[in-house]
Amino acid sequence: MIQLARRGTTLIAVIAALAASVPTADAAGPSAEELSQAAEKKHAALVARAERFTQGIESGRWQGRDLGELYRVRGITYSHLTDNLRAVEDLNKAIELDAFNPQYYEDRAITYLKLRDFGNARTDLSMSLGLDRKRPTAYREEGRLASYQGEHARAARSFAQAMDYDEGMGALYAAIWVHLAVARGALKMPSPLPPYAAAVPPAQWPAPVVRMLVGTISPAEAIALADAPDPDTYLNQKCEAYFYAGEQYLVQHDQNAAKAAFEAAVATGVTDFVEYDWAKRELELMKP
Numbered sequence: 080m081i082q083l084a085r086r087g088t089t090l091i092a093v094i095a096a097l098a099a100s101v102p103t104a105d106a107a108g109p110s111a112e113e114l115s116q117a118a119e120k121k122h123a124a125l126v127a128r129a130e131r132f133t134q135g136i137e138s139g140r141w142q143g144r145d146l147g148e149l150y151r152v153r154g155i156t157y158s159h160l161t162d163n164l165r166a167v168e169d170l171n172k173a174i175e176l177d178a179f180n181p182q183y184y185e186d187r188a189i190t191y192l193k194l195r196d197f198g199n200a201r202t203d204l205s206m207s208l209g210l211d212r213k214r215p216t217a218y219r220e221e222g223r224l225a226s227y228q229g230e231h232a233r234a235a236r237s238f239a240q241a242m243d244y245d246e247g248m249g250a251l252y253a254a255i256w257v258h259l260a261v262a263r264g265a266l267k268m269p270s271p272l273p274p275y276a277a278a279v280p281p282a283q284w285p286a287p288v289v290r291m292l293v294g295t296i297s298p299a300e301a302i303a304l305a306d307a308p309d310p311d312t313y314l315n316q317k318c319e320a321y322f323y324a325g326e327q328y329l330v331q332h333d334q335n336a337a338k339a340a341f342e343a344a345v346a347t348g349v350t351d352f353v354e355y356d357w358a359k360r361e362l363e364l365m366k367p
Contacts, residue, residue: 147176231264
C-alpha cells in the first residue's frame with residue numbers, strides 16, 4: 080500500500096504545479112491523505128473482487144456461459160489492477176465458453192489495447208462488430224485503436240458511428256472524441272460538439288471539458304473546475320480533465336503543457352477509465 084500512498088502524494092504535487100495560477104473552487108478538495116486512503120480502498124476492493132470470483136470459478140458450481148461470465152468479470156478486474164496478461168488469459172477462457180458473445184471480444188480487445196497488441200485488438204473488434212453491428216462501445220474502441228496509431232481520420236469515422244448508435248452520456252463522449260479526432264487530424268469536417276456545449280448544464284460533468292474544447296474556457300480553468308469534495312469523484316474528474324486538457328494543448332502545439340497534463344492524468348491512477356490508458360499512449364507517442 081505504500082506505493083498507493085505515494086501515488087496520492089504525487090497527484091497533489093502535479094496538480095499544484097499545473098494549476099497554481101488558477102482560482103480554485105470555494106470548497107476545498109480532498110487532502111493528500113484522503114486521496115491516498117481512497118486509492119488504497121479502491122485497490123483493496125479490486126483485489127477482494129478478484130478473490131471472490133476465483134472462489135466462484137474454483138467452486139465447480141458454475142458451467143458453460145455462467146462460468147464464462149465469471150472468467151470475464153475476473154479478467155476485467157485483473158485489467159483494472161493492470162495485470163493485463165492474466166486478464167487476457169481469463170478472457171480467452173470466457174470466449175471458449177461463449178464464443179458468440181460480442182461483449183467478450185470487445186473486453187479482450189480493450190485489454191489488447193493496453194498491451195499495445197494492436198493486431199489482435201483489431202481482430203477482436205471486428206469479431207465483436209460482426210456479432211453486433213450497432214455496438215457503440217466497440218466503435219468507440221475502434222476509434223481509440225485508430226487514435227493510438229495516429230490515424231485521426233479513421234478514428235473520427237469510428238467515433239461518429241459510436242455517436243450515431245449511442246445516446247445520453249455515451250453520445251456526448253463520442254461527440255467529444257469525434258471533435259478531438261477532427262482537431263488533431265486537421266480534418267475538413269465539422270465538429271459535432273458545439274450543440275452539446277449549449278445543452279449541457281454548466282454544473283454537470285463533463286461540461287468544463289466540453290466548454291474547454293469549444294474554446295469557451297482555458298484548459299487550466301477546466302482542470303480547476305474538475306475539483307470535487309469526494310476523493311473518488313475528484314480523481315475521476317481530474318483524470319478526464321487532465322487528459323482532455325493534454326489533447327487541447329496538442330491542438331495548440333504546446334507539447335510541454337500536453338506532456339505535463341498527460342502525466343497528471345496517469346498520476347490519478349484511475350486505471351478503469353479509458354482516459355488513463357489513452358494518456359499513457361499519448362506519452363508513448365511523444366517520446367523521441
